[in-house]
Amino acid sequence: MAVAKLKQIPRKGPLGFAAKVGIAIVLGLSFAVVWSTLSPTSTEEEVTTNRNSFEGEILEPESKIPPGSKERNKEKDASLERIKSNTTVAVSKPEEEKLKGNGTEVKVNEEREEEDKKEEEGDGENKEEQAEIKEGDAQILEETKDENENPIEEDVNTNPQGDEDDGGETDNNRKSQNKKNKKIGPLFDPSAQYHWKQCGMKSGHNYIPCWDFESDAHQRHHERSCPHTPVMCLVSLPKGYREPLPWPERESKIWYGNVVHPKLSSFAKSHSWLKISGDHLEFPKEQSEFKGGANQYLDFIEEVVPDLEWGKNIRVVLDIGCIGASFSASLLEKSVLVVTLALANDQTDLAQVALERGMPAILGSLGSRRLPFPSGVFDVIHCGDCNIAWHHDGGKLLLEMNRILRPGGYFISSTTHGDVETEQGMRKLLASISWLILAHKTNDENEMGVRVYQRPASNDIFTLRRSKNPPFCKEDEKPDIAWYTPINTCLHRVPAAIEERGSDWPAEWPNRLFTYPDWLGDLQGRLHADQDHWKAVVEKSYLNGLGIDWSTIRNVMDMKAVYGGFAAALASQKVWVMNVVTVHTPNTLPIIFERGLFGVYHDWCEPFSTYPRSYDLLHADHLFSRLKNRCKHPIVIVVEMDRILRPGGWAIIRDKVEIVNALESILKSLNWEIRMTYGKDKEGIIVAQKTTWRP
Numbered sequence: 001m002a003v004a005k006l007k008q009i010p011r012k013g014p015l016g017f018a019a020k021v022g023i024a025i026v027l028g029l030s031f032a033v034v035w036s037t038l039s040p041t042s043t044e045e046e047v048t049t050n051r052n053s054f055e056g057e058i059l060e061p062e063s064k065i066p067p068g069s070k071e072r073n074k075e076k077d078a079s080l081e082r083i084k085s086n087t088t089v090a091v092s093k094p095e096e097e098k099l100k101g102n103g104t105e106v107k108v109n110e111e112r113e114e115e116d117k118k119e120e121e122g123d124g125e126n127k128e129e130q131a132e133i134k135e136g137d138a139q140i141l142e143e144t145k146d147e148n149e150n151p152i153e154e155d156v157n158t159n160p161q162g163d164e165d166d167g168g169e170t171d172n173n174r175k176s177q178n179k180k181n182k183k184i185g186p187l188f189d190p191s192a193q194y195h196w197k198q199c200g201m202k203s204g205h206n207y208i209p210c211w212d213f214e215s216d217a218h219q220r221h222h223e224r225s226c227p228h229t230p231v232m233c234l235v236s237l238p239k240g241y242r243e244p245l246p247w248p249e250r251e252s253k254i255w256y257g258n259v260v261h262p263k264l265s266s267f268a269k270s271h272s273w274l275k276i277s278g279d280h281l282e283f284p285k286e287q288s289e290f291k292g293g294a295n296q297y298l299d300f301i302e303e304v305v306p307d308l309e310w311g312k313n314i315r316v317v318l319d320i321g322c323i324g325a326s327f328s329a330s331l332l333e334k335s336v337l338v339v340t341l342a343l344a345n346d347q348t349d350l351a352q353v354a355l356e357r358g359m360p361a362i363l364g365s366l367g368s369r370r371l372p373f374p375s376g377v378f379d380v381i382h383c384g385d386c387n388i389a390w391h392h393d394g395g396k397l398l399l400e401m402n403r404i405l406r407p408g409g410y411f412i413s414s415t416t417h418g419d420v421e422t423e424q425g426m427r428k429l430l431a432s433i434s435w436l437i438l439a440h441k442t443n444d445e446n447e448m449g450v451r452v453y454q455r456p457a458s459n460d461i462f463t464l465r466r467s468k469n470p471p472f473c474k475e476d477e478k479p480d481i482a483w484y485t486p487i488n489t490c491l492h493r494v495p496a497a498i499e500e501r502g503s504d505w506p507a508e509w510p511n512r513l514f515t516y517p518d519w520l521g522d523l524q525g526r527l528h529a530d531q532d533h534w535k536a537v538v539e540k541s542y543l544n545g546l547g548i549d550w551s552t553i554r555n556v557m558d559m560k561a562v563y564g565g566f567a568a569a570l571a572s573q574k575v576w577v578m579n580v581v582t583v584h585t586p587n588t589l590p591i592i593f594e595r596g597l598f599g600v601y602h603d604w605c606e607p608f609s610t611y612p613r614s615y616d617l618l619h620a621d622h623l624f625s626r627l628k629n630r631c632k633h634p635i636v637i638v639v640e641m642d643r644i645l646r647p648g649g650w651a652i653i654r655d656k657v658e659i660v661n662a663l664e665s666i667l668k669s670l671n672w673e674i675r676m677t678y679g680k681d682k683e684g685i686i687v688a689q690k691t692t693w694r695p
Helices: 002-008 017-038 070-085 112-125 171-178 264-269 294-304 326-332 350-357 393-404 420-433 460-464 523-542 565-569 589-594 635-644 657-669
Strands: 047-049 088-093 127-132 253-255 275-277 280-282 316-320 337-343 361-364 378-383 405-415 436-443 448-454 555-558 576-582 599-602 615-621 645-656 673-680 683-689
Touching (some): 253 350, 264 275, 294 326, 294 448, 350 361, 393 405, 523 565, 565 576, 576 589, 635 657, 645 657, 657 683
Parallel strands (some): 337 361, 555 576, 555 615, 576 599, 615 645
Antiparallel strands (some): 253 280, 275 280, 405 448
């Protein structure tokens, strides 16, 4: 109409410049009105809700309003009022794929340009169904602060180099990551059809990608080496698999069939501290891999080093090698967290037994690369019945222990045998790195020689070094970069300034969990906010509102931890949490250790270093959306979750609504039980439980 009127204006000579500009503005506004009227509404949100607010349960990662401001408080109060008035949720389900699960491949469209077209074609195929949420579930975290209020990840970077560490990705992933200007479609192909198959590796139900040779079940890589092609198969279950016994019963008795291993039976017959009794593998409390018992062994260590107080100034311990789990179990009673580094050359897989019992463990190796831990975080490193030649190869392995051991921390080694060459080599190496020899004594009870060393707590002692070998690490050496990073044969200095992490010992446990040291500076407020948030989430939703029987939950993983708030909120529960800090995000893992918790670095574009069925619960908060531009095949993350989660285990996933919707279809194709889906304002949550189904 506007255009028609313009044409009817009689011609009175050439228009001036101002008139031409006016006509252009009118035409532009007319086009905008027509476009907004006729354009279709967005169908991106397949999970919707009638609520006016998401109650802080689903986190939004970015915000322009600072936390604690008046505008934010007013926004929160108004949101809470709206929450109380309406609790009906509408959930849209995609049309279910008719899959038998007995196919031979998973068909995934890798052409992202075509994904956009197919997504548009499939938008109209979805059907919606209404679902009433119970009053308890509808009350999901009314008083919590979402990530809009606390953009904790975006602004905090204790790892200044950021993405400089490429995470050891394959060449293909690196090339994909470098294509920054290429438009990337949805994370999961909406047109993909998933036809799952079981893995055909000889290791069968014990298959560990990146460690097991695919062609030989009895061989492992000396160091982590992932397959060139994505792992898209499902690991089988042991015959007659049963859900683990509830805690604490599982600490002393597990189902033997769950951990059946070719060499485990003969190992049990030759060791008195574990025995096969019917369908169970039992661990008598009066027996231990340490003669006289683990408690006597620990008491002896405290006796020779009185400053070492288990469960007070000693909280986080790394145990090198896995003979049994009595060391971990005994320290657990003293409020000490022990994570076992199971060495890849263990042919009996005793660490899998430890995980089944509910004890923390990961698979690794002592070779040419750094361990996936930050620098200066362990209070104690222990190597029981140790036969590792620490002094070989220039003392490279002991220098790695020096890197991850806290300044002033203790290194404990015990052995039932020794030789003169080893003793001389160790003394020379210890002098070169200025470690103190606190004790070198034989335990009469078990005839085991115990040696306790201490890393220097200051740099003053280094002036007494007679040799400059090993040299000090360069100033630009980044000690926290540990993912596929070679071990440098250099000596790290001790942090000296009060604003540096490691310059002071943490508070005693349990005050350590909520005592934030001065070196955190402005981050202290962020940690308080993060703690308050997850405390509310766990108490008001996770523990009571999701239908999870927490008596069956022991081994928990936070797949994308930030400050350890989720783990801290579960501290009163009988669980332990493996906090995973992804290698492409800010380096907050040292903060997690400082709080008396533990975790590892990892890149979820690759499989995790653990055994199948290791965990009872997986928690993933905005993990998938943060990997959209990183992983070439994001579906492998779901496949890996299926591998490391035991049947009957739970997954709580919080992410963008389109990702949650796609995950629902994928998990259904895996025959997982969807226990809850909930979404609002582009954010969603899905709670699912793995079944015993295998293709």
